[in-house]
Amino acid sequence: MTDLERTWEAVDDDPDLERDLGYRPFDVEVVLAEQYGQLLFLPSDDxxxxxxxxVxxxxxxxxxxxxWR
Known part of the structure; x- marks a missing residue:
């Protein structure tokens, strides 16, 4: 088994976003662009x-x- 495979196997099935993945969650606003059928995700804080x-x-x-849980 490679180091990468060992690391992957050691990762928690439900990782903590900030501690394990380095993400800092924040609120987003979702805007529907009706003409194109796309969603625009923007930070709530300007x-x-x-x-x-x-996104x-x-x-x-x-x-x-x-x-999906």
């Missing part, structure tokens, strides 16, 4: 808005994570 701080996704690929 101070967090940067050039690369948003655009087709509505059909967005799922509620609670449905």
């Amino acid at each position: 101070a967090m808005m940067e050039e690369d701080s948003f 655009v996704a087709d509505e059909g690929v967005v799922v509620d994570l609670d449905d």
Whole structure:
């Protein structure tokens, strides 16, 4: 088994976002771009808005994570 495989096996099935993955969760606003059928995810706090701080996704690929538990 490689080091990468050992590391992967050691990861918790339900990792803590901040401690284990280095993510800092924040609230987002979801805006529907009706003309294109896409969703735009923006930080709720305008101070967090940067050039690369948003996500655009087709509505059909967005799922509620609670449905996948």
